[in-house]
Amino acid sequence: MAQKEGCAYNGSGLTTPLGKAIDEPLCKGVSRSPDGLLTTLHSARSPVVYLPVVYLPVVYLPVVYLSVVYLPVVYLSVVYLQLGDQPTGDQGEKVDRPVEEGGPPAVDWGQWWTYDGISGPRFWGVINPAWSRCREGRRQSPINIDPITLLYDPNLTPFAVDRVTVGGVLLNTGHGVEWRAAQGSALANVTGGPLSYTYTLTHARIHFGHTNHLGSEHLVDNKAFPGELQLYGYNSQLYRNFSQASSQVYGVLAVALLIQVGESVTPELRVLLDGVERITYGGSSVTAASLVVRGLLPATEHYLTYDGSLTQPACHETVTWIIPNKPLYINTAMLHQLRALRQGNSSSLAHAPLANNFRPVQTAHHRTIRTNIHFTTTTRGVRCRAGEQRPIYKV
Known part of the structure; x- marks a missing residue:
């Protein structure tokens, strides 16, 4: 795409930064292409599939609450029971999954979280108190x-x-x-x-x-x-x-x-x-x-x-x-x-x-x-002011 007037940087010499991406930052007045990219969970020991099970009143189980504490209480709760198959390798051998940190050693906490639903990322911090950083952290990834x-x-x-x-x-x-x-x-x-x-x-x-x-x-x-x-x-x-x-x-x-x-x-x-x-x-x-x-x-x-x-x-x-x-x-x-x-x-x-x-x-x-990508040098020998640097996308 044609570049508009403004300061431009072409110092990296890279032709495919992050693959079809920002090749150089320009000053104000530059256009963008949407296709561009950048250069410059106290659990009892459970049996072996996770299924949501509804427990009616007068059933005592350790339940995780939003207060991030374990309390055996009389409550209508939805919990996950570990009812899953033992994993096997390509020759039928058992494959040990790594045990996640923060729980009793006998519990494979790695099977208590997923990427969606009530065991997804929004709830990782309440599934296991030792995972509270997932909810409260200030330096979390990705970004x-x-x-x-x-x-x-x-x-x-x-x-x-x-x-x-x-x-x-x-x-x-x-x-x-x-x-x-x-x-x-x-x-x-x-x-x-x-x-x-x-x-x-x-x-x-x-x-x-x-x-x-x-x-x-x-x-x-x-x-x-x-x-x-x-x-x-x-x-x-x-x-x-x-x-x-x-x-x-x-x-x-x-x-x-x-x-x-x-x-x-x-x-x-x-x-x-x-x-x-x-x-x-x-x-x-x-x-x-x-x-x-x-x-x-x-x-x-x-x-x-x-x-x-x-x-x-x-x-x-x-x-x-x-x-x-x-x-x-x-x-x-x-x-x-x-x-x-x-x-x-x-x-x-x-x-x-x-x-x-x-x-x-x-x-x-x-x-x-x-x-370590230097954005300040320009092709015209002009320096872009820091506040004016803008990325340009090109296909």
């Missing part, structure tokens, strides 16, 4: 990235990921598709950029929608991408493992790679998702192909960073987020395979799609989003 509020930080250097090959397992967790590094495998470390410590990558999660207009957790200028791949690592200099680090200060790194639809699939993303058609139902798994994690990163040194939280319960606010300034690509065929996945193999879940497994954006509460 919307507003290009106008980005703060250029000249001290943000490029971050680095070890070029090692990692063995892993690909799982359908019932909440999403997750890649986990195999036990005993070499692990990739991340250093530099906004990080003061070394972080060891242990797993990745992919979020996606049932249409191309939604799916990502982070938004750019209120625009969603069809998907988002999140690489998670823990501070291996201060903590022993991810479980310990997830609730501790400077504990977690998350690299959010936004996914755009293209003619082909980013090669290493194809490797990560190899075998996804064999994990149709929640609880199933398959041995993943060896993965060079570094190969998932797009070819750019530019990124955004902010302090936030895990996007699943218990929503600990211990995460340093890094969002590279270019997307990964996926084709329609691979998206179709993802959208065919189901939450489980019981009668109640076999038809429940895994898609739309994203948490809605959270209030930023005036958090600073820093970037």
Whole structure:
């Protein structure tokens, strides 16, 4: 699209920032294209499917109330009973789901939350008192990235990921598709950029929608991408493992790679998702192909960073987020395979799609989003005043 008069920036030299996105900020009087993206849950031990059960008066059960306390009371209540099937792998073996933090060790709290209904994101903070941060936190993720509020930080250097090959397992967790590094495998470390410590990558999660207009957790200028791949690592200099680090200060790194639809699939993303058609139902798994994690990163040194939280319960606010300034690509065929996945193999879940497994954006509460993309230099040698910088979208 033709640019209008005003200050323009063309210093990055990037031709596909975040894939067909903001290529440069201009001063007032610039037009936008809607297709553009950015450059620049005390529970008794329950039996094994979640079904809503109505208990009539004179039934005493521990019930979770909006006051976020457990009280055995006489009350007409709707609770979820864990009546689900035990997950199995692709060879019929049982697959252990990770036990979520904050509840009695014998309770698998990971099965008490979903992405919709009365166990969805709006209620995570009352399902389990230990998850109160999901409701009360001030540094929650994901967020919307507003290009106008980005703060250029000249001290943000490029971050680095070890070029090692990692063995892993690909799982359908019932909440999403997750890649986990195999036990005993070499692990990739991340250093530099906004990080003061070394972080060891242990797993990745992919979020996606049932249409191309939604799916990502982070938004750019209120625009969603069809998907988002999140690489998670823990501070291996201060903590022993991810479980310990997830609730501790400077504990977690998350690299959010936004996914755009293209003619082909980013090669290493194809490797990560190899075998996804064999994990149709929640609880199933398959041995993943060896993965060079570094190969998932797009070819750019530019990124955004902010302090936030895990996007699943218990929503600990211990995460340093890094969002590279270019997307990964996926084709329609691979998206179709993802959208065919189901939450489980019981009668109640076999038809429940895994898609739309994203948490809605959270209030930023005036958090600073820093970037190493320099917006002030212009093609005409004129400097845009900070208050006048506006993003321009181009196809």
